[in-house]
Amino acid sequence: MGDCKILCGKEFSLAPLGLSDMMLNMKRRSIVLTVCVIALLTMSNLNAFQFSPLEQTFSPSGANSTKTYTIVNDSNDSIAVEITALTRDITRDGQEVNQNAAAYFSIVPSKVILRPQSSQIVRVQYRGPRTVPTELSFRLRAEQIPYSQGRATEGQSMFNFLYVYTTSLYVSPTRSTARVQVDSALPKVNSDGNQVIELTVSNTGTVHQMMNQAQIEVTNAATRQSVVYEGTALGFVNGMNLLAGKTVTVEVPWPQSMQFPVNVDQAQRLFSAKIAYSN
Numbered sequence: 001m002g003d004c005k006i007l008c009g010k011e012f013s014l015a016p017l018g019l020s021d022m023m024l025n026m027k028r029r030s031i032v033l034t035v036c037v038i039a040l041l042t043m044s045n046l047n048a049f050q051f052s053p054l055e056q057t058f059s060p061s062g063a064n065s066t067k068t069y070t071i072v073n074d075s076n077d078s079i080a081v082e083i084t085a086l087t088r089d090i091t092r093d094g095q096e097v098n099q100n101a102a103a104y105f106s107i108v109p110s111k112v113i114l115r116p117q118s119s120q121i122v123r124v125q126y127r128g129p130r131t132v133p134t135e136l137s138f139r140l141r142a143e144q145i146p147y148s149q150g151r152a153t154e155g156q157s158m159f160n161f162l163y164v165y166t167t168s169l170y171v172s173p174t175r176s177t178a179r180v181q182v183d184s185a186l187p188k189v190n191s192d193g194n195q196v197i198e199l200t201v202s203n204t205g206t207v208h209q210m211m212n213q214a215q216i217e218v219t220n221a222a223t224r225q226s227v228v229y230e231g232t233a234l235g236f237v238n239g240m241n242l243l244a245g246k247t248v249t250v251e252v253p254w255p256q257s258m259q260f261p262v263n264v265d266q267a268q269r270l271f272s273a274k275i276a277y278s279n
Contacts, residue, residue, distance in 0.1 A: 073114035080147035182273035
């Protein structure tokens with residue numbers, strides 16, 4: 001899914017005006033609290049804009065290789081918005097990594113100035129490879145950039161709220177298959193000296209999978225003992241968007257019901273795991 005962030009800039013300070021330290025600190029807190037409350041109450045009216053939809057799937061070619069997005073300026077000021085495409089990858093520890101994806105898309109317009117209470121259609125066309133064996137994942141970012149032309153400087157707010165929408169964009173593969181598996185469940189002592197099981201989870205299908213309500217059952221082949229990890233015990237894996245063709249690794253606590261192996265290297269092949277989730 002996509003999300004929206006708000007960036008706020010411009011610091012301010014209060015200089016002593018001959019009051020006692022206690023009274024000055026109280027006054028500072030009161031002023032800061034008042035400003036923050038006013039900002040929170042009014043920020044929806046300060047240069048706000050909407051960008052939709054938050055998720056779309058493109059075809060590698062044909063009519064569905066082009067989609068439209070809508071920017072709505074629902075504020076009382078003119079604003080400037082820049083739209084960029086980013087590649088989307090994840091590291092083995094679940095962190096997202098983005099790079100410029102301008103070579104994959106044509107975005108018209110990529111920069112726009114919107115008058116108050118107006119809207120703009122943005123046309124996005126996929127220009128990448130036409131053969132897509134595995135789903136391609138991208139981000140489309142609509143970022144408000146500073147713009148002050150035509151505004152009177154008198155009476156301007158000391159705050160500058162800049163909205164950023166980061167949406168999900170996928171290019172569909174030739175064939176869609178869903179398959180997520182646990183490649184390995186390895187007992188180990190981690191860098192903190194804790195006994196853990198290192199789980200390696202791979203999306204070997206061709207489309208992304210939402211790992212909602214994920215459960216991983218780990219079984220000891222020698223003793224037939226098993227333990228189920230779910231919820232917060234699975235760390236970032238539970239609820240994550242596991243992109244097609246990607247692999248992540250997470251450490252989970254060693255179960256108290258199992259005896260930790262004396263020889264970890266020899267015991268690594270004894271443990272297997274299977275995963276269940278709701279996409």
